Amino acid sequence: MxxxxxxxxxxxxxxxxxxxxxxxxxxxxxxxxxxxxxxxxxxxxxxxxxxxxxxxxxxxxxxxxxxxxxxxxxxxxxxxxxxxxxxxxxxxxxxxxxxxxxxxxxxxxxxxxxxxxxxxxxxxxxxxxxxxxxxxxxxxxxxxxxxxxxxxxxxxxxxxxxxxxxxxxxxxxxxxxxxxxxxxxxxxxxxxxxxxxxxxxxxxxxxxxxxxxxxxxxTVQELAQQVLGGGYRVRVHAKGDTQAIMRNLRGLRDVIEVRQHEDDKYEVLAKRDLRPDVARAVVEANGNLLTLELEEPNLEEIYARYFEEVNHESAKVAA
Amino acid sequence: MSRPKSRRERGREGSPWQGMWAVVGKEMADNLTSARMQVLEILIALSAVAAVYGAIQTIMDTVSQDPFVYLKLFTTSQDPLPAFVGFLGFLVPLIAIALGFDSVNSEFNRRTMSRVLAQPIYRDALLFGKFLANLFTLALVLTAIWLLIIGLGIVRLGVPPGGEEMARALWFLVATIFYGGIWLALAMVFSIIFRQPATAAMAAIGVWLFFTVFWSMISEVLAQVISPIRYGFPQEQIAQLQTAIWLSRVAPNTLYSEIALAILHPTVRALGLVLPIQLSGAILGTPLPLNQSLLLVWPHLTGLIAATILLFAVGYVMFQREEIRA
Known part of the structure; x- marks a missing residue:
């Protein structure tokens, strides 16, 4: 108390x-x-x-x-x-x-x-x-x-x-x-x-x-975990063998999803701050790491996603 | 219900008066510095001086020896001016309504209500404090005018005031303050009911107009309905008159004018209907002692005070139940 x-x-x-x-x-x-x-x-x-x-x-x-x-x-x-x-x-x-x-x-x-x-x-x-x-x-x-x-x-x-x-x-x-x-x-x-x-x-x-x-x-992290299943987003800009980089990134622990944008830009969705691991993965795939930036879990995203789900649910119930 | 009823009824901590004098102080300061109050004070002071000057002229011309010459200051009229008592019957409700009509709703409109009630005070303290502050302001203004009139009288008449007439004048002052109390409580009730100060003011003025203008007519009509004259007996006529008088006394202004009549005119021995048989043995034209005059208006006085308390209680209950969120 x-x-x-x-x-x-x-x-x-x-x-x-x-x-x-x-x-x-x-x-x-x-x-x-x-x-x-x-x-x-x-x-x-x-x-x-x-x-x-x-x-x-x-x-x-x-x-x-x-x-x-x-x-x-x-x-x-x-x-x-x-x-x-x-x-x-x-x-x-x-x-x-x-x-x-x-x-x-x-x-x-x-x-x-x-x-x-x-x-x-x-x-x-x-x-x-x-x-x-x-x-x-x-x-x-x-x-x-x-x-x-x-x-x-x-x-x-x-x-x-x-x-x-x-x-x-x-x-x-x-x-x-x-x-x-x-x-x-x-x-x-x-x-x-x-x-x-x-x-x-x-x-x-x-x-x-x-x-x-x-x-x-x-905490915001906890909410991100619950709603987004993660919430840390690492943006990577790396030149090199796309296949190998993708494979290495996907192989990291605590990664939820890896997406490729354009030619050599990647987005890693993770449960925690994966920047060091991502850097290592790119280097191990013989890629040239150009930029690496972290986007922390975002409350607006959590909020929007939560109510998206709730509305989805209630729509289902209504139907 | 996880909370047993008895526990909630065990009462709350602390005193409901905590913080009340802070409210009284602040509200009185507001009242006394507000432009609205200053306008009303000037109005009432001017009417007092005008009415009393007129009265003094008349008194000096006509009355040579009168033991109650100071009371005449309040009651003597000289065309075209009415007597000061008449002015008061009209101005006191106006001042009281002006003081009270926005006392609660303005706190909501200024969004200060929740901030003030988040301080360690109960709502009781806020409402009592506001009512007392308004009543004190009213008392202050009326007492000042009262002293002004007596002072003018001493200067212009040159006669020292007597004890009995001063006592009567003081009782009259007290009655006037409580007469204001009724209208004040009424205006505050409306300020709790209506969020818009203008609506509250209109409602209060409406009630006042109803009682000053229409109630005397309505009471006569009602008396004819309640006590009809079927066969034209004198008893029936008396009964109807009595009913009309009782009904008219529902209006605070009737009560007040009867109080003023009995207290300021020591020779008045009865209010309302008097049959010749009731006057047998009376020496007409001799003044009553003060306590007899007071006995005559005691029901009126208690009525005024009771109505004030009742109206305040109504407002109090409503304010306690009001949701604080704006």
């Missing part, structure tokens, strides 16, 4: 007979960044609200940092930071005033609150606009203010719902760095997002939600 910041057992939420979340078993380890993926309406936000005690589960158990959000919501909310999608602030107040309100709601003594607010604004790079009204802020600035807002209560776990939606690429990149900072401070992070490459860039483990269930869970 101590190793998990979040643990749910058969967590369910029904709305008028419709199961928004269906027997969910979610475990998030201390100190990790956990990504929640899934199409719209797959129960991500409902799950998050149940973790915070903002919605009551219909069934099942939840533990967040060892507390039950249904009976001890204050203990949970005092230790968990939540940033909703499209976070809003009081526009007519300044950034600092917005944070002061949050500090007061958390019952933080004034001097300590001011110290934390300065530190948080510093960390997200908003010190120079601390006393400007939030109405003058850009979307990216508001989003960073949202992070400062989380830091005020010095959380052990933060939950971010679609934090990079609507940010320009630079803003999104900056935001991902903020999340890395959180992780470095020892804060566990749950990140719900549609933006797969960002999730892949930052998350230690991901869970794929579909129709209220977590259908896949693990």
């Amino acid at each position: 101590a190793d998990f910041v979040v643990e749910t057992r058969n967590l369910s939420k029904h709305y008028d007979g419709f199961a928004a979340v269906d027997k969910l078993n979610l475990r998030v380890r201390e100190g990790e960044v956990f990504g929640i993926l899934g199409p719209n309406g797959s129960g991500k936000t409902t799950t998050i609200l149940m973790l915070l005690g903002l919605t009551e589960p219909t069934e099942g158990e939840v533990r967040v940092l060892g507390f039950d959000p249904v009976r001890q919501p204050l203990s949970v909310k005092a230790r968990v930071g939540y940033m909703p999608d499209q976070v809003g602030f009081y526009d007519e107040l300044t950034a600092r005033e917005n944070l002061i309100y949050i500090a007061k709601l958390n019952g933080i003594p004034r001097a300590e609150a001011y110290r934390r607010i300065d530190a948080a604004l510093e960390q997200v790079g908003l010190t120079h606009v601390a006393d400007h009204p939030v109405s003058t802020f850009s979307r990216g600035m508001k989003q960073r203010l949202g992070v400062a807002d989380l830091l005020i209560k010095q959380p052990r776990l933060v939950i971010l719902d679609e934090p990079t939606q609507g940010l320009d690429p630079a803003g999104a990149l900056e935001f991902l760095n903020l999340i890395r900072d959180l992780k470095r401070q020892g804060i566990s992070v749950i990140l719900a997002s549609h933006l797969l490459h960002q999730v892949q860039a930052i998350c230690d483990r991901v869970g794929l939600f579909y129709r209220g269930r977590m259908v896949l869970e693990g």
